Amino acid sequence: MAFKLALKPTYKTKIVVEIPNDAGRKDKSDFMAEFTRVDMDEIQELKTLPQKEVLERVLVGWSALVDETGHDVPFNAANRDALLKIPQAFEALVEGFWTSIFKAREKN
Secondary structure (H helix, E strand, O other): OOOOOOOEEEEEEEEEEEOOOOOOOOEEEEEEEEEEEEOHHHHHHOEEEEEEEOOOOHEEEEEOOOOOOOEEEOOOOHHHHHHHHHHHHHHHHHHHHHHHHOOOOOOO
């Protein structure tokens, strides 16, 4: 497939969150995060910022994120801030964003 120089302003990536449970294990769940596409100049600036501020700038939407009753959680600043207060979700989003830009090398 040929590389397209003109890209959409946002993209989606799967975020997997692992939350400890009462059995001493972790429950895995996932959702799709929508991030703003950034250029190399913006990346350099983002690298200097606290990760919370990075996510506040680049996280612009999501899908398949539900509340305790199974209803979709709409994306807005209040819900984004609530999500970022969950340590495991915060770390998964940070990793998901940076990995989507600089894919980690996979081991053979």
